[in-house]
Amino acid sequence: MISLARDTIMAVGARPPHKFPAGYYCYVGSAMNNLDKRIARHFSPEKRRRWHIDYFLDQAAITAVLTFESTRRRECALSQAVAGPADGLVMKGFGSSDCRCRTHLHYFREDPLPLLEKILQKFTPVRKKPKMKGLG
Numbered sequence: 001m002i003s004l005a006r007d008t009i010m011a012v013g014a015r016p017p018h019k020f021p022a023g024y025y026c027y028v029g030s031a032m033n034n035l036d037k038r039i040a041r042h043f044s045p046e047k048r049r050r051w052h053i054d055y056f057l058d059q060a061a062i063t064a065v066l067t068f069e070s071t072r073r074r075e076c077a078l079s080q081a082v083a084g085p086a087d088g089l090v091m092k093g094f095g096s097s098d099c100r101c102r103t104h105l106h107y108f109r110e111d112p113l114p115l116l117e118k119i120l121q122k123f124t125p126v127r128k129k130p131k132m133k134g135l136g
């Protein structure tokens, strides 16, 4: 979860400058290994700008981090679930150069945190009870 205090024109990566309206942004990313390290990287101002989100975070502030664990890649499914209630598409292709999603950055006028927590509940792996092996 990221907040942008005022309308900001920024160039992310090689893209031409683009206007991002003030408000809240939900960025959906993944780290197949070392989630803590990836999150710490997002918070660090000292890094080589590599992804769209790196440029975006130069101008905006992380307000919350929500995580879930999965053995499969589910970031695109989550991103699409978040896209539904979002307030429009701010930049097509943000963070989704490697997949078929329209974007992995979702814009909200109002703080969507409670809504996102609810969406994420569906992605938390449920610990299943071990199956009973054939009795006799």
Ligand SMILES: [Zn+2]
Pocket: 075, 076, 079, 096, 099, 100, 101, 104
């Ligand atoms: Zn995707």
